[in-house]
Amino acid sequence: MFVGTYYHTLEEQNRVSVPKAFRTELTPGSIVTKGLDGCLFIFTSESWNKLVQKLQSLPLTSKPARDFLRLLTYNATPLDTDKLGRTHLSQNLIDLAGIKKDVVFAGALSRVEIWDKTTYHVYVDGLSSSESELESSLSELGI
Numbered sequence: 741m742f743v744g745t746y747y748h749t750l751e752e753q754n755r756v757s758v759p760k761a762f763r764t765e766l767t768p769g770s771i772v773t774k775g776l777d778g779c780l781f782i783f784t785s786e787s788w789n790k791l792v793q794k795l796q797s798l799p800l801t802s803k804p805a806r807d808f809l810r811l812l813t814y815n816a817t818p819l820d821t822d823k824l825g826r827t828h829l830s831q832n833l834i835d836l837a838g839i840k841k842d843v844v845f846a847g848a849l850s851r852v853e854i855w856d857k858t859t860y861h862v863y864v865d866g867l868s869s870s871e872s873e874l875e876s877s878l879s880e881l882g883i
Contacts, residue, residue, distance in 0.1 A: 741850070742762060742765065743847040743849070744761060744847045745847070746759035746761065746762075746846075747843070748844075749841060750834070750840070750841050751826070753828065754828055754831060754834060755827065756826060756827060756843050756854075757824070759845050761847075762845065763821065763825050765784055766784060766852070767785065768785070769788070770784050771783050771785075771816050771819060772819045772827070772829070772854070773815050774812065774814075774815040775837070775854075777863060778837060779855045780829075780833055780853065780855075781852070781854075782819055784850075787851060795813075829854075837854065840858075842857035842858075843855070843856065843857065844856075844857050846860070
């Protein structure tokens with residue numbers, strides 16, 4: 741399970757250190773891809789395989805299903821880390837997430853999200869300002 745927030749810096753050659761707290765679960769086979777809301781997602785191999793099974797079960801005749809599958813898979817790449825725990829992010833993924841220099845790794849239970857620091861704080865501040873609306877929406881779902 742991934743929880744917590746960690747700040748890192750994008751280095752030369754688009755390398756960034758994966759937080760030590762996340763490295764043990766992000767083993768070979770983990771995938772980094774375009775996420776939602778302006779971030780990147782990192783899935784463990786197990787989580788990615790479960791998601792792929794769900795995506796494959798979506799009806800081919802549903803345009804939203806095809807589009808969501810494309811959104812997640814077109815930009816997916818293996819998460820390879822070196823012996824120092826650094827990974828290379830493709831320029832395409834960096835551009836998709838608007839990452840400049842400062843990076844935030846945020847644990848979101850079954851995945852890790854990678855954000856540009858400024859984008860992350862704007863997003864989280866927005867969540868804080870709509871906290872009561874979120875609480876109301878979730879209580880309607882029985883949560």
